[in-house]
Amino acid sequence: MATMPASASDLLKSFKLKTKQQELLIRVSILCLVYILAFITRLFSVLRYESMIHEFDPYFNYRTTLYLTENGFYDFWNWFDYESWYPLGRIVGGTLYPGLMVTAVLIYRILRFLRFAVHIREVCVLTAPFFASNTTLVAYFFGKEIWDSGAGLVAAILIAVCPGYISRSVAGSYDNEGVAIFALLFTFYVFVKAVNTGSLAWSLASAFGYFYMVSAWGGYVFIINLIPLYVLVLLITGRYSMRLYVAYNCMYILGMLLAMQIRFVGFQHVQSGEHMAAMGVFFLMQVFYFLDWVKHMLSDTKLFQAFLRITVTSAVAVGGIALGLGMVSGYISPWTGRFYSLLDPTYAKDHIPIIASVSEHQPTAWSSFMFDFHILLFLFPAGLYFCFKRLSDATIFIVMYGLTSMYFAGVMVRLILVATPAVCLISAIAVSATVKNLTVLLRSKNKVVQTGSTKGSGGSKSSSKALLDQSQPFQKNGAIALLFGAFYLLSRYATHCTWVTSEAYSSPSIVLAARGAHGNRVIFDDYREAYFWLRQNTPQDAKVMSWWDYGYQITAMGNRTVIVDNNTWNNTHIATVGRAMSSYEDEAIEIIRSLDVDYVLVVFGGVTGYSSDDINKFLWMVRIGGGVFPVIKEPDYLVNGEYRVDKGAAPKMLNCLMYKLCYYRFGEMMTEYGKPPG
Numbered sequence: 001m002a003t004m005p006a007s008a009s010d011l012l013k014s015f016k017l018k019t020k021q022q023e024l025l026i027r028v029s030i031l032c033l034v035y036i037l038a039f040i041t042r043l044f045s046v047l048r049y050e051s052m053i054h055e056f057d058p059y060f061n062y063r064t065t066l067y068l069t070e071n072g073f074y075d076f077w078n079w080f081d082y083e084s085w086y087p088l089g090r091i092v093g094g095t096l097y098p099g100l101m102v103t104a105v106l107i108y109r110i111l112r113f114l115r116f117a118v119h120i121r122e123v124c125v126l127t128a129p130f131f132a133s134n135t136t137l138v139a140y141f142f143g144k145e146i147w148d149s150g151a152g153l154v155a156a157i158l159i160a161v162c163p164g165y166i167s168r169s170v171a172g173s174y175d176n177e178g179v180a181i182f183a184l185l186f187t188f189y190v191f192v193k194a195v196n197t198g199s200l201a202w203s204l205a206s207a208f209g210y211f212y213m214v215s216a217w218g219g220y221v222f223i224i225n226l227i228p229l230y231v232l233v234l235l236i237t238g239r240y241s242m243r244l245y246v247a248y249n250c251m252y253i254l255g256m257l258l259a260m261q262i263r264f265v266g267f268q269h270v271q272s273g274e275h276m277a278a279m280g281v282f283f284l285m286q287v288f289y290f291l292d293w294v295k296h297m298l299s300d301t302k303l304f305q306a307f308l309r310i311t312v313t314s315a316v317a318v319g320g321i322a323l324g325l326g327m328v329s330g331y332i333s334p335w336t337g338r339f340y341s342l343l344d345p346t347y348a349k350d351h352i353p354i355i356a357s358v359s360e361h362q363p364t365a366w367s368s369f370m371f372d373f374h375i376l377l378f379l380f381p382a383g384l385y386f387c388f389k390r391l392s393d394a395t396i397f398i399v400m401y402g403l404t405s406m407y408f409a410g411v412m413v414r415l416i417l418v419a420t421p422a423v424c425l426i427s428a429i430a431v432s433a434t435v436k437n438l439t440v441l442l443r444s445k446n447k448v449v450q451t452g453s454t455k456g457s458g459g460s461k462s463s464s465k466a467l468l469d470q471s472q473p474f475q476k477n478g479a480i481a482l483l484f485g486a487f488y489l490l491s492r493y494a495t496h497c498t499w500v501t502s503e504a505y506s507s508p509s510i511v512l513a514a515r516g517a518h519g520n521r522v523i524f525d526d527y528r529e530a531y532f533w534l535r536q537n538t539p540q541d542a543k544v545m546s547w548w549d550y551g552y553q554i555t556a557m558g559n560r561t562v563i564v565d566n567n568t569w570n571n572t573h574i575a576t577v578g579r580a581m582s583s584y585e586d587e588a589i590e591i592i593r594s595l596d597v598d599y600v601l602v603v604f605g606g607v608t609g610y611s612s613d614d615i616n617k618f619l620w621m622v623r624i625g626g627g628v629f630p631v632i633k634e635p636d637y638l639v640n641g642e643y644r645v646d647k648g649a650a651p652k653m654l655n656c657l658m659y660k661l662c663y664y665r666f667g668e669m670m671t672e673y674g675k676p677p678g
Contacts (some may be wrong), residue, residue, distance in 0.1 A: 030156075030157075034157055037127045038135070039263070040162075041127065041501055042128070042170045042501070044170070045171055045172055045506040053125065053174055054172040054173050055173065056566050057175050057176075057566055059555075060552040060555050061100055061101065062556060063551055064076070065104050066121075067104070069612055076092075079091075082653070083559075085564065085569075094264060095569065096191070097213030097216055097264060100127070100174070100175075104120070104174075105129075125174065128168070128171065128174065129169065131169070131178055133160075134182050134183055135181060135421075137156070138182065142185060144431070146394045147395075147433070148432065149432075150426075150432040153423050158376065159424040161501070162197040162423075163374075163499065163501065164416045176217040177217060184213055187210050190209055192397050195243055195393050195397075196393060198246050203251055207254035207258060208258070209251060214262055215262050222405075222408075224269075224274075226400065227248070233290060233400065234393065235477045239398075245285055248282070249285060252278060252282050270334075270587070271332060273332055273335045276323065277417060285313070287312070291308060291311060295441070302471070341411070345363055346412050353627055364409055368413060373541055375427075375492070375493050376424065382430035383425075384402075384426060386433045387399050400427075402423065402426045402670050405418050406422070431490075436487065438479040438483050442480065444674075509612075510528060510553065511527070512610065513525060532557070535558050542561065542599060543598050544558070544561065544563070544598070545564075545595065545601070546600070547617060548577070551564055551566055552566045553565075563595055574629050575629060576628075579625040580592055580595075580657060581656065581663065582632055584656065584657070585657055588656075602661045604662040606663070613662070614658060615659075637656075
C-alpha cells in the first residue's frame with residue numbers, strides 16, 4: 001500500500017506535458033470554446049421566438065433549397081418558376097448563386113445519412129451560425145499566417161462575437177452572406193499561404209475556395225479585384241518572386257475556369273469590365289516572367305534596358321488597343337450600376353433609383369461603425385501601424401484588404417460585413433503586439449544600459465544603474481495598468497457585442513415585438529397571418545400585386561403568383577407596379593387588369609406605429625415609376641417640398657391607389673385611448 005503514492009506520482013510525471021505541448025493544449029481548448037461561443041451567441045432569436053427564417057431574401061433561398069431537396073439537382077438547375085414575375089416568369093437555375101442551397105442540402109443529406117431526423121428548414125436556420133463557427137477557425141489560421149498564433153487567437157475571439165458579422169449570420173439569416181464570408185476569408189488565407197510558400201497545393205486550394213465563393217455570392221467581384229491589385233502593388237514595390245507567380249497564375253486560371261461553370265456567371269471573367277483588372281495583371285505577370293528570364297540571358301545591362309523599354313511599351317500598347325476594341329465592339333461589357341455606385345456614392349440616386357431605394361445600399365453613418373465595431377474602430381489604426389512596422393507580403397495584403405474594405409463599408413452600409421474580418425484581424429495584431437510588448441517588459445530583468453561614451457568611469461556606470469533601478473518599478477506598474485486597461489476594454493467589447501446581438505440583430509423582421517404598458521413583450525405576427533390567409537382563402541392560381549419587397553415571402557409562405565419580387569431584374573416591370581400604386585384609382589385599375597392581377601397587397605402601419613410600411617416607401621415607388629414613365633412626377637406628391645400624409649397632403653397623394661388602400665376607413669378606427677378616431 002505504501003508504494004501506491006510513489007507509483008501514482010511516477011504515472012503523473014510520465015504524463016507531464018512539455019511547454020510546447022501545454023501551449024498547444026491551451027490553444028486548442030480556447031479555439032474549441034470560441035467555436036462553441038460563435039455558434040450559441042447566434043441563437044437568441046431561436047430561444048426568444050422560434051426556429052424561423054428571417055428577412056426577405058432568405059425566403060427565396062429556403063424555397064429554392066426545398067425544391068432542390070425534393071426534386072434533385074438537375075430539375076433545380078433547369079427550373080422555370082411560373083409563380084414569379086408574372087407573366088414573364090423566371091429561369092431560376094440561371095439567375096442565382098447555388099452555393100448556399102447546395103451547401104444546405106449537402107449538410108441535410110449527411111445528417112440524414114447519420115440518422116438525424118432533421119427537417120431541411122432546421123438546417124437552413126442553423127447554416128449561418130455553423131459557418132460563423134468555421135470562420136473563427138479560418139481567422140485563427142489567417143492571423144497566425146500574417147503575424148503569430150497570439151494574433152490568430154485574438155482574431156478568432158473578436159470575429160466570433162463582432163456585431164458587424166453577427167448581423168448576417170444569426171440563426172434564421174439564411175442568406176448568401178452566411179456562407180460567403182467564410183469562403184471569402186478562406187480564399188484570402190490560402191492565397192496568402194500560397195504566396196508565402198510558393199506551394200502549388202495551396203494555390204489550388206485558393207482556386208477552389210474562389211470557386212466556392214463565386215457559387216455563393218456576387219461579392220466575389222471584391223476578391224477578383226483585390227487580389228490583382230495586391231499583386232500589382234507587389235510588382236511595383238519590387239517584391240516579384242516565383243512564389244507570387246505560381247500562386248496568382250494557378251489561382252486565376254483554375255479559378256476562372258471553375259467559376260465559368262456557374263451559369264449565372266458564365267463568361268463574365270473574359271467579357272465583363274469588372275473582371276478585366278484580373279486579366280490585365282495576369283498578362284502583366286507573364287511579361288515580368290519573360291523579362292526576368294531575358295535578364296538572366298543577357299549580360300549587357302544597356303541592351304537589357306533598351307529591350308525592357310521596348311517590351312513594356314509594346315505590352316501597354318497592345319493591352320490598351322485590345323481593351324479599346326473589346327469595349328467598342330461590345331464584347332467587353334461596361335461596369336454595372338452597383339459597381340459604379342461603389343466608386344461614386346451619388347451614382348445610384350441619380351441614375352438607378354431602384355438600387356438607392358434599398359436600405360442596405362445607403363451610405364454608412366459614423367454611428368453604425370461604432371455600433372458594429374466598438375473598440376475595434378480604435379484598434380484598427382494601431383494594427384495598421386504594427387503592420388507597416390513589420391512589412392511583408394502577408395501584412396501588405398491585410399493592409400490593402402483593410403483599407404479597401406473600410407472605404408467600401410463607408411460607401412454602402414451592407415459592406416460593413418466584408419470589412420469585419422479585416423478589422424478583426426488588424427485589431428488582433430494590435431492587441432497581440434501590445435500585450436506581448438507589455439508582458440516582455442514585465443518579465444524583463446534589471447539590465448544596466450550604458451549611455452554616452454563607452455569609456456565612462458565606474459561612478460557613471462553605478463549612477464546609470466541606480467537610475468535604471470529606480471525607473472524599473474514605474475515601468476512595470478505602467479505596464480500592469482495598461483494590461484488591466486486593455487482587458488477591461490475587451491470585456492466592455494464583449495458586453496456590447498452580447499447586447500447588440502440580443503437586442504438589435506436577433507429580431508426577425510417578419511415577426512415584430514414591442515413592450516406593453518406593463519413591460520411585457522407583445523408579439524405582432526401579422527405578416528405570417530396575412531400570408532397564411534392568402535394561402536387558405538384565395539384560388540391556387542391567384543395573382544397578387546404588391547411592392548417588390550414582399551414578393552419572396554408571398555411565394556414562399558402564401559404560395560401565390562406575384563408580379564414582382566426581390567430579384568429586381570426587370571426595372572420596367574417594377575416601374576409598372578409603381579405607376580399603378582401612384583396613379584388615380586380609375587387609371588390604376590386599367591394597369592392592374594392589364595397585368596391580370598386578382599389581389600393587391602399593401603402594408604400599412606398606421607394603427608400600431610410601424611414605420612417601415614408602404615406609405616414610408618411610397619416615394620421610392622414614385623421615383624422608380626417616374627424613371628420609366630415620365631408622366632409620374634415626384635413634386636406632384638409633395639407640398640412645398642415636404643412629404644405629407646395628413647389632410648394637408650398633395651391632392652394627387654390623397655387620391656392615389658396606395659393612399660386609398662392604406663387609409664381606407666381609417667377615420668373610423670380609434671388608434672389611441674382618449675383620442676378621436678383616426
